[in-house]
Amino acid sequence: MRVVGFTSFGDPSVLSVADVPLPEPGKGQVRIRVQAATVNPGDIAVRSGAFGPMLPEGPRYVLGWDVAGTVDAGTAGFAQGDHVVGVSDWLETKRGTHAEFVVLDAAAIAPAPAGVDLVEAATFPVNSLTADQALDLLGLAEGQTLVVTGAAGAVGGYAVELARLRGLDVVGIGSVQDEAFITGLGATFLPRSEDPARVLREVKVDGLLDAAVIGAPALAAVRDGGAYVSVLPPATPPAERGIRVETVLVRSDGARLRELVALVEQGRLTLRLAQTFTFDQAAQAHELLAKGGVRGRIVLVP
Structure with missing residues (x-):
């Protein structure tokens, strides 16, 4: 073959x-x-x-x-x-x-x-499972606020949709041309810039999923004692201010994949x-x- x-x-x-x-x-x-x-x-x-x-x-x-x-x-x-x-x-x-x-x-x-x-x-299998497992690692409760960098990307888009289904408030960071897409997924839009640390310092949230692989500057958006998840091991920053730092390495899970398939069929995953x-x-x-x-x-x- x-x-x-x-x-x-x-x-x-x-x-x-x-x-x-x-x-x-x-x-x-x-x-x-x-x-x-x-x-x-x-x-x-x-x-x-x-x-x-x-x-x-x-x-x-x-x-x-x-x-x-x-x-x-x-x-x-x-x-x-x-x-x-x-x-x-x-x-x-x-x-x-x-x-x-x-x-x-x-x-x-x-x-x-x-x-x-x-x-x-x-x-969708890898990207939706990655987003889902990242949300598990973040461990945020209903009503808490999550920032997703790269919110219009493959992992980021699914993270926004799945986080909203979990009852989280979501801030999605992306390029200006993606604003309509990100808000359509149910997130509050925040434009990215050449200085991501400056943009991220303007918000303080409970957790952040760094789908855009910004790295250490993305920690600026997370409150003391919050949670941060990276999608790429080499880009995972050291913890600071009591923030729990994790890296998601996607693992197969046919049972959960069946549930995600059902969400696709229901039109709840794009x-x-x-x-x-x-x-x-x-x-x-x-x-x-x-x-x-x-x-x-x-x-x-x-």
């Missing part, structure tokens, strides 16, 4: 398409014929070598955290041909979804949203597809995401 991967860290040019053996599912696992898989910031971080000693150079790494496709073998509670979405615990298994087939634990997948094209369905690329165009997909400003998800299709 064909996969997108690399054997040395670097810029997008290190990516290549290779043929590898078809994986076989074990007990409690499902093989999925991949129809679509997103390119996430985590893929860029891994490819560039940002994870350092966590990922030694040498083997062929196949990227990709989430997937939408059809069950192909080892059904484990699913029927062959079922449309499913799932998440790979990539940092643990290195089982990338940028492949024609991927084997995942049955506990990591859920039925795809009814009536949603699989390419579009691929856009799916956004930016652009699709073939496996042979993977480097272009990475380049586009790295430029920033992409609204919606970039998706690879075999």
Whole structure:
């Protein structure tokens, strides 16, 4: 089968398409014929070598955290041909979804949203789970106030919607052109600036989800004793003023993914597809995401 991967860290040019053996599912696992898989910031971080000693150079790494496709073998509670979405615990298994087939634990997948094209369905599993698990780490109570940086981004947008469903008041920081989108999700809009610390000092809230990876300056928005969650380990700042600092590393959770699928079907989570690329165009997909400003998800299709 064909996969997108690399054997040395670097810029997008290190990516290549290779043929590898078809994986076989074990007990409690499902093989999925991949129809679509997103390119996430985590893929860029891994490819560039940002994870350092966590990922030694040498083997062929196949990227990709989430997937939408059809069950192909080892059904484990699913029927062959079922449309499913799932998440790979990539940092643990290195089982990338940028492949024609991927084997995942049955506990990591859920039925795809009814009536949603699989390419579009691929856009939400990792990002919605990341947002949901970040909110769990923040541990805010109904009525408290949350700031989300990058509120128009993939994780940020879901964080706003899920936080509002939890009864939180949300301040969303984003670019001026995203104001209508962010307020439409139910957040109070705050424009970002070239001096994020200045903007963030103007608010004092109970918690902050740093989806824009601002880092230490974002702590300025959090009250003493509040909570802060980073989405990228290298950018997680040290704690100060009694603020609890956490890093969210998304983990698969098929049961919760089923609940998020239901929210998609109810129209309470907004799916956004930016652009699709073939496996042979993977480097272009990475380049586009790295430029920033992409609204919606970039998706690879075999």
